[in-house]
Amino acid sequence: EKLLREIAGETEALSKNKCRAFWTVKNSSQINTDLVEEWIARDAPQEMEAGVWSRPGLFSWNRIDAGSELLADSVPENIRGRGADFGGGQGFLSREILQHCRHVEHMTLLEAEHRALPCIAQTLSGFENWDMKWADATKEGGSTLYDFIVMNPPFHVGRADAASLGQDFIRSAAKALRGSGQLWLVANRHLPYEEVLGECFKTFEMLEDSGGYKILRAEKPKRKR
Known part of the structure; x- marks a missing residue:
């Protein structure tokens, strides 16, 4: 005031x-x-670390989020096909995938915070095989579009935990993946995502539990008959 x-x-x-x-x-x-x-x-976008652009007010705006960094290290370099980043943030995860996974054909980033879009554009300016959408990933993820999806879903509404938000991300990802698709996600250890993963995917597993984060991989989304 x-x-x-x-x-x-x-x-x-x-x-x-x-x-x-x-x-x-x-x-x-x-x-x-x-x-x-x-x-x-x-408020102008600025380079916070080599090649990654951000601005005040975005999630983890002045440093690479430790969970996203752990997830980027966990995604295998032989992953292939068309991928998506649900809740793309500043574009860090997609940048890491495009830089290190040579079999990836294309990345689509869905981000609901409009102020993040110029940062994504700067972060991914050295790549051509990507696009971004100003979209709520829980409602506009699409259907059977992608071979894999990566995400570090938000879990706060204001200051309160809202695990249902991350659960909706998972449900949307299951719809957006092709039949043999994979979901890779990072979450704080306490967040209850395993039940909804079991509801939406034929198999899932925890690959890593480190530093308060867990890396989860789910495969083959279930389709309603």
């Missing part, structure tokens, strides 16, 4: 049910344009 007042000159506020809302009416004569430009510049 203090920053908005510094930018816009005047603000109003309302508090109710332990929440606070504040707003302003734009008055061009009162706008601190220097401060506006400073904060816009702070």
Whole structure:
């Protein structure tokens, strides 16, 4: 609120049910344009590590997430076909796959946070065999499109755990995979994903349990008759 007042000159506020809302009416004569430009510049995509671009506010925006790094190391280099990254984030997982897995034909990244898309474009700028979609992977994953899917699904709504969000990612992935397809995912150790994996896939296994994360691989999605 203090920053908005510094930018816009005047603000109003309302508090109710332990929440606070504040707003302003734009008055061009009162706008601190220097401060506006400073904060816009702070939000610009930036290279956080070699070849990976991010911006404030994205998940793990200023470092490579340890779980994603573990998953990238777990996906075998001989994986092949057309893949997807559900919840593509800044594009790190897809970048690792395109860089190290020469049999992969194409990667599609689905990401619901629109502000992440310019970061994906920068992260994958050296590759040609990919595309991205501004989409909710739980609702717009498609049907029988991919040979494999990788994911580090979100599991928070606000500050609260919401394991159902990751479970919906898994269900959507099962629909989007071809009959012999594979799902590779990383999750915090405590998250209850095994039951839904059993419901959606003919086989699954935990490949690694390290540093508070688990790597799970599922194969051959079940189809409803």
